[in-house]
Amino acid sequence: MLSTNPERVRAMVACAERLGVPRGSGMLRYPAVLGKSKESLKCRSEFLLSEVGLEPMSIAHQPVILSLSLEGRLRPRYYVIKFLKENGLLDGDPSFFTAVKMTEKVFMEKLISPHKEAAPHLAQDYATACKGEVPTNFIFRWTRNRL
Template sequence: LFGSFDNLLLALKKNSYLLGANLERVVKPNLSLLSEYGLGAHEISKFCLKAPTLLTVRPARVRAMAAFVEDMGIPCGKLILWHALRCFTNISKESVTAKIELLKRIFRCSEPEVIIVLSKTPALLTNSEDRMCRVSGFLFSEAGLDPAYVACHPELMTYSLEGRLMPRFYVVKFLKETGSLGQHRSYYAAVAVKEKDFVERYIQPYMEAAPHLAEDYAAACRGQGRLVPRFYVVKFLLKEKGLLGHHQSYYAAVLLKEKGFGERYIHPYMEAAPNLAIDYAAACRGSKLRFYDS
């Protein structure tokens, strides 16, 4: 089934109950179900390696999940079945229903439209409701994307907020403010590419003009460094409180050395925003951003 002993070990790491599963009453019926939906031997092997939990779930539950996927209006073809069953294994019907309602509010669309979104990206339903709200809030409020646009590119909702969406957004914003990137260059294009391609397209060509960009980006992906915290200082705390003029650029704030940034953007506003220095320092170390509450 798994093709090699190494693959079997990998599957066992993901699901230690595999060796104790009843072969005749559980494993074989589940494999037969996958065959019924048109998956070939190679596809079943790949499926079970990525989601070995399915092999130890009661066959009645697997059939119920497949029926539930179809009842939702998602056609249970090979690809959709593969993803949907993998995603729904540990999700109750009640949870799925609640998340569909949330997605209707997030995307401001109807249930049939949400079903279309889920047919493209069923992994959305594995996200917690809190994560969906935080990611969509960033995409709409900060990145300036329209809900309908995100619904057309639902994979955006599955990317890491702190490890991908935020760092890449601030790199693109920084490069646009310097004039290194044209204003027409889309954020989606920067987020969708693999890490290696992003670095080659958006970091390496600008190392001379912005020698700290690679270091700042790498730190931001770890939830540390100055790239993200400085944006929040400039935009959320200072501009929204009217302490900085809207002509102040993010580019200028990022380029400053730490001492210069503190003297220009922190110390003058300590009375109006007493938690600013503490919150900024904590955010640079990787603590959760608190600028909203300052």
């Protein structure tokens, strides 16, 4: 934070306020977010708001989510959870925040491995999505269910 350009900090605070984030929120107390480029924050925010369906205040309360890789973690894990839910394979209802905060090992153990028989391509599709590619077997119903 000490090496961050003050103008950049002011711009990020203004951007956060436009999203409805109050100055005292956790988002502005998480310095890693301020180190991200405006474009990367915009891409992550748009994905989380429009595709995942999160509310701005939910993101503000969990600012670490904005520091995670969109292509390497957020999008692939969203696809896995959505696939499992829409195909009736998910036991319980883990939140998106819980899923993205899990270590890779725990995520695989809890959400991929238990479904090897019912969804044999899930592990490969997840690995493909983590590389930023479009997996071929993530098939979703036409209804747009949000997490």
